[in-house]
């Protein structure tokens with residue numbers, strides 16, 4: 001079994017000092033063998049969280065945290081030299097645009113062989129034999145022939161399988177998948193999701209799966225963390241999030257994922273602008289879009305104080321909303 005990945009109090013700022021943080025005290029745990037999904041609208045900070053784990057933030061980003069650990073490895077304070085060993089061997093990443101992430105000038109075989117040689121120290125011939133095994137293992141037909149292909153000769157689905165083979169080559173503890181199926185059609189998307197779930201089961205690795213689509217992650221995630229404007233606003237098992245969401249934002253995301261038409265036949269979209277929320281300096285960041293904070297007493301709380309993540313009954317299920325906190329306190 002793999003080690004636990006722990007992020008605690010992760011804050012990232014970009015741009016001039018004093019601008020609102022991109023990530024604000026994000027805490028998240030991915031247990032051994034677990035698939036945790038991080039969901040939220042575009043711009044909520046999912047990719048930045050993933051990139052922070054790899055310590056691959058854009059130039060000028062200021063990152064601080066109480067801790068980022070993988071078992072006994074201190075990822076937060078690791079030197080760049082140590083990070084080069086952690087990336088690929090302990091934490092691997094899959095990206096949105098697999099064809100763009102592959103080097104157009106090198107063959108598939110050479111690219112999959114690189115982590116084998118760097119992380120596992122295999123010789124050229126050992127690496128070649130392992131490349132063929134890995135390509136076959138991610139469902140690529142004729143792996144010998146495919147090893148000689150270049151990125152432009154691959155479909156999006158095959159390119160993502162190659163990326164998965166590369167990500168798994170170093171036998172990582174954790175796979176971070178950032179919208180790995182966004183560019184793929186629905187049938188291929190389902191195949192790739194199944195492949196990731198099968199690899200998790202076979203290799204015992206854990207995964208952090210980033211997506212804006214609750215529907216996509218619900219088929220493979222054990223737990224879901226919902227992110228809004230740089231903060232986690234709800235966390236629970238996949239079942240709790242889908243069947244008993246507590247935060248008004250999660251409820252709205254679930255409604256979007258259900259694809260149930262409104263009375264006028266249109267599909268539900270969450271009203272308002274998520275990007276404006278980041279600049280909210282006090283109170284709940286979701287309040288301008290919220291349909292729940294209507295009674296006067298609650299409205300004042302939502303405007304003045306940001307709620308903490310508070311338990312919603314079962315251990316592990318928590319939400320950052322005054323209405324949930326008040327209901328529980330009253331009960």
Ligand SMILES: Nc1ncnc2c1ncn2[C@@H]1O[C@H](COP(=O)(O)OP(=O)(O)OP(=O)(O)O)[C@@H](O)[C@H]1O
Nearest residue numbers: 014022040041042043044045046047048049058212
């Ligand atoms: N290189 C960058 N420079 C400056 N700001 C950035 C950069 N990359 C992202 N941001 C900003 O950081 C915030 C969080 O972005 P992030 O990419 O983490 O969101 P996301 O939830 O992953 O969205 P998406 O699903 O669109 O990728 C956004 O406001 C975005 O504009």
